[in-house]
Amino acid sequence: MTRTRIPLGRIAAWAVVVVAVAATIFPFYWMVRTALTPAADVYSDSTSLLPEHPTMINFLRVLGLTSQQEARVAGGSGAKVDFLRYLLNSFVYCGLITVLQTLFCAMAGYAFARLRFPGRDLVFGVLVAALMVPPIFTLLPNFVLVKNLGWLNTFAGMVAPSVLMTPFAVFFLRQFFLSIPQEIEEAATLDGVGGWGMFWRVVLPMSRGPLLTIGLTTGVWAWKDFLWPLLTGRAEETRVLTVALGIFQQQSPNAQPDWTGLMAGSTLTVLPVLVLLVFLGRRLVESLNFTGIK
Amino acid sequence: MGASKAPARPRRRDDRTVAWLFLAPALVGFGLFYLYPTGLGIYYSLTDYGMLSAPNLVGAENYRDLVGDDKFWNALEVTGYYVVLNIVSQTVLALALATLMHRLTQSVVVRAMLLVPWLVPNVTVGLLWMWMLDANLGFVNHVLGALGMRPTGFLTSPSWAMPTVAGINTWAYAGYTALLLYAGMLQIPRYLYESAALDGAGEWRMFTRITLPLLRPILALVLVVSLIGSFQIFDTIAVTTKGGPVGATRVIYFYIYEQAFTNFRMGYASAIAVVLAVVLGALTAVQMRLLRASRSDLA
Numbered sequence: 001m002t003r004t005r006i007p008l009g010r011i012a013a014w015a016v017v018v019v020a021v022a023a024t025i026f027p028f029y030w031m032v033r034t035a036l037t038p039a040a041d042v043y044s045d046s047t048s049l050l051p052e053h054p055t056m057i058n059f060l061r062v063l064g065l066t067s068q069q070e071a072r073v074a075g076g077s078g079a080k081v082d083f084l085r086y087l088l089n090s091f092v093y094c095g096l097i098t099v100l101q102t103l104f105c106a107m108a109g110y111a112f113a114r115l116r117f118p119g120r121d122l123v124f125g126v127l128v129a130a131l132m133v134p135p136i137f138t139l140l141p142n143f144v145l146v147k148n149l150g151w152l153n154t155f156a157g158m159v160a161p162s163v164l165m166t167p168f169a170v171f172f173l174r175q176f177f178l179s180i181p182q183e184i185e186e187a188a189t190l191d192g193v194g195g196w197g198m199f200w201r202v203v204l205p206m207s208r209g210p211l212l213t214i215g216l217t218t219g220v221w222a223w224k225d226f227l228w229p230l231l232t233g234r235a236e237e238t239r240v241l242t243v244a245l246g247i248f249q250q251q252s253p254n255a256q257p258d259w260t261g262l263m264a265g266s267t268l269t270v271l272p273v274l275v276l277l278v279f280l281g282r283r284l285v286e287s288l289n290f291t292g293i294k
Numbered sequence: 295m296g297a298s299k300a301p302a303r304p305r306r307r308d309d310r311t312v313a314w315l316f317l318a319p320a321l322v323g324f325g326l327f328y329l330y331p332t333g334l335g336i337y338y339s340l341t342d343y344g345m346l347s348a349p350n351l352v353g354a355e356n357y358r359d360l361v362g363d364d365k366f367w368n369a370l371e372v373t374g375y376y377v378v379l380n381i382v383s384q385t386v387l388a389l390a391l392a393t394l395m396h397r398l399t400q401s402v403v404v405r406a407m408l409l410v411p412w413l414v415p416n417v418t419v420g421l422l423w424m425w426m427l428d429a430n431l432g433f434v435n436h437v438l439g440a441l442g443m444r445p446t447g448f449l450t451s452p453s454w455a456m457p458t459v460a461g462i463n464t465w466a467y468a469g470y471t472a473l474l475l476y477a478g479m480l481q482i483p484r485y486l487y488e489s490a491a492l493d494g495a496g497e498w499r500m501f502t503r504i505t506l507p508l509l510r511p512i513l514a515l516v517l518v519v520s521l522i523g524s525f526q527i528f529d530t531i532a533v534t535t536k537g538g539p540v541g542a543t544r545v546i547y548f549y550i551y552e553q554a555f556t557n558f559r560m561g562y563a564s565a566i567a568v569v570l571a572v573v574l575g576a577l578t579a580v581q582m583r584l585l586r587a588s589r590s591d592l593a
Contacts, residue, residue: 009497010398017394021407024469027422028410030433034425046431108320117310123317130328131582132575134526136547137567140554141331141338144345164323195312224415226529231555242417246533249421259425266418273413281406288409288473 028270035059035264039075042259058264062248075258079251083268085236086244090269093158093229093240098219100163102211108165109173110199114185124174130167143231153235158228169214176210177203213287216280223273241269338564345558356565366566368541369549372456376545377524379460385517387464388471393501395472396479405476408469416466420533423462424449449534452542459543463530471520478512479505511584518581522574546570 034042035058037051045052061071064082072078111117112124142161151157188202204211226242233239239247245265252258277284339356343349360366395404411419426433429447439445448458482504490500506513528547531537537544537552544552546566554563 013394013398016390017398017404020391021404023465024408024411027426027465030426031422042431047433047436104319104323107316111313111316115309115313115316117308117313120313123321126329127324128582130324130332132578133328133332134522134567134571134574136526136550137335137571138328138331140550140560140564140567141334142327143554144334144560145326145331161323161327164327165320167324167328170320199316220413223413224417224529226415226417226532227551242415242529245415245417245421249533259428259431262421263425266421269415269418270410273410277406277410277413282402285402285405285409285473288470288477 031263031266031270034260035267037260039258039260058260059267062261062264062268075260077251077253077258079248080236081244081248081261081265082236083241083244083265086239086241087268089233089238090223090240090242091272092155093225093233094219094222096155096159097162097222098215100159101166101169101218102215104164105166105169105214106173106204106207106211107199108170110177110203112170112174113177114182114203127167128171131171139228139231146232152232153238155233155238158233158238161228162222166218169218172214173207173210176207180206209287212280212283216276216284216287223269241265245269335564335567338561339568341561343561343564345560349561352561356562359562360565360569365541365544365549369544369546372541372543373525373527373545373547376456376460376527376543377521379457380463380524380527381517381520383460384464384468384471384520387468388475388516389513391468391472392475392479393505395476396505397497405473408472410469411466412470414466416463416529417533419462419466420530423458423465424534427458450539452539455535455539455542459527459530459534462534463524463527466530467520467523471516474516475509475513478509478516481512482508515581515584518577518584522577522581525570525574525577 033049033051036054036056037045038053038055038057041051041053057066057070057074060066061074061076062081062083064080064084066074068076068078068080071081112120138161146152146157146160149157151160184206185198185202188198193202224242225240226246229238229240230243230246234243234247245262248265249257249262252262338349340351340353341349342352342355391408395401425431427435427448429435429445429450434448435445446454448454486504486508487500490504495503526547527545528551531543531545531548532551535543537548547570550563550566550570553559553566
């Protein structure tokens with residue numbers, strides 16, 4: 001029998017998994033390690049796994065918690081950086097899009113799945129056809145529109161194109177509403193519940209799972225979004241983290257980039273994601289299947 | 295039980311007032327930010343719009359210019375090169391990881407860790423690897439140096455830049471893709487593997503005879519979705535190489551961006567976007583067909 005053989009194959013397979021996980025996590029470790037290194041040490045101390053003189057100064061200076069003078073001494077380029085504000089802006093941007101888009105798309109999905117009205121299938125068909133239009137195509141005219149409305153560098157202009165709907169979310173939620181049994185809604189109808197009450201008090205509470213899935217997908221997408229907020233929300237007041245990092249990098253001298261500051265800023269874009277993973281990791285990982293593709 | 299329902303049937307329900315109220319926000323959003331700009335984008339592509347002046351119709355001039363524009367063809371070529379490098383490496387790696395997870399461990403922790411790069415903005419991913427690959431101080435070059443190799447400017451050498459960007463994005467998306475494939479593999483009945491093991495089949499045989507054939511619809515779907523995403527690479531390049539060195543990474547998306555927002559040639563940029571839209575539209579149509587096919591397969 002081959003049972004007693006040392007399972008070489010399994011050991012090799014585990015080794016591959018361990019290497020893959022290590023290769024995935026190590027760059028993040030190196031990012032944090034660099035962020036905790038004093039800028040003056042970047043040249044002398046660039047290989048040890050732990051910083052020789054760990055410091056929080058890079059976080060403090062990118063968060064705008066030190067004076068300009070202190071920031072420059074610690075390796076900053078002298079340009080003003082206020083990642084605390086950008087972090088809040090990112091939360092506002094992400095929060096507005098996630099909550100409102102999910103709500104409006106659930107309303108639309110519900111109407112397409114359950115309500116009867118003339119033109120329903122036609123309207124839905126047109127909406128789904130829009131899935132074929134790539135974002136860059138509508139991005140150019142949308143930028144002109146937002147600019148002409150005078151909405152550049154306002155949250156209104158930044159969230160406008162995505163806050164009301166995306167065809168994918170409407171499609172996804174309609175499919176879900178179609179799949180849940182109608183008996184509960186029929187019983188509620190007999191109790192005199194209808195319209196908004198039916199949607200808000202009966203249908204939504206039954207749909208926590210898919211709403212969370214679509215909300216998470218939308219939230220992650222908004223968190224990562226770069227080009228649109230770069231075009232429409234460059235100003236300090238509306239600058240989100242991704243845009244701030246891009247601008248911070250440009251301001252940093254090419255020959256001698258402010259790596260410790262950049263890595264501190266980068267760490268700030270990763271931390272909220274880790275918090276999300278800790279609290280919703282299982283949910284997030286398990287909701288990812290082929291219907292969750294965006 | 296049918297008695298209480300039956301009388302209601304003949305009068306067909308019509309909820310048009312409620313329905314339009316429920317649809318109002320989504321339809322306004324759709325009309326203003328999808329339908330209208332789609333029409334407008336096509337119109338711009340037929341004009342000399344430059345953002346500072348009003349658009350004048352110029353017919354097919356932008357498209358004629360495109361045909362003779364070397365940078366446009368170069369952008370297409372560079373994009374194609376990137377897509378092939380990225381899709382092949384990403385899919386092979388993801389398939390391997392998914393298979394290993396499927397056959398070895400159901401651990402949520404492993405899966406969650408593989409997902410981290412996908413959850414992080416591409417801007418962060420780009421910066422992270424710029425630092426890791428820095429020619430003088432980057433960790434990777436320290437390792438190469440220790441192995442006796444010369445330090446390489448991965449993102450500054452014209453021949454290395456594109457493969458490096460493709461590798462960076464493979465790193466960022468392989469875990470996510472693996473999880474999608476893994477979810478597909480979970481749908482394959484366990485007993486198939488058990489009976490194959492009883493018949494003495496090895497893991498490689500099970501992979502080629504069970505996993506691969508039964509995963510095919512989902513694999514095809516994931517492939518098309520990755521392909522569509524891959525064509526739209528922008529953030530990583532905007533951060534790391536900015537289209538350089540000497541156009542080696544000036545992909546189509548970046549070229550559109552340059553034309554529209556650096557050269558203010560909105561009309562010309564729109565024409566390029568139309569071409570890209572046609573390609574991606576076709577791919578999405580394929581995706582929708584596959585989506586339907588994979589659904590009925592698993593039902």
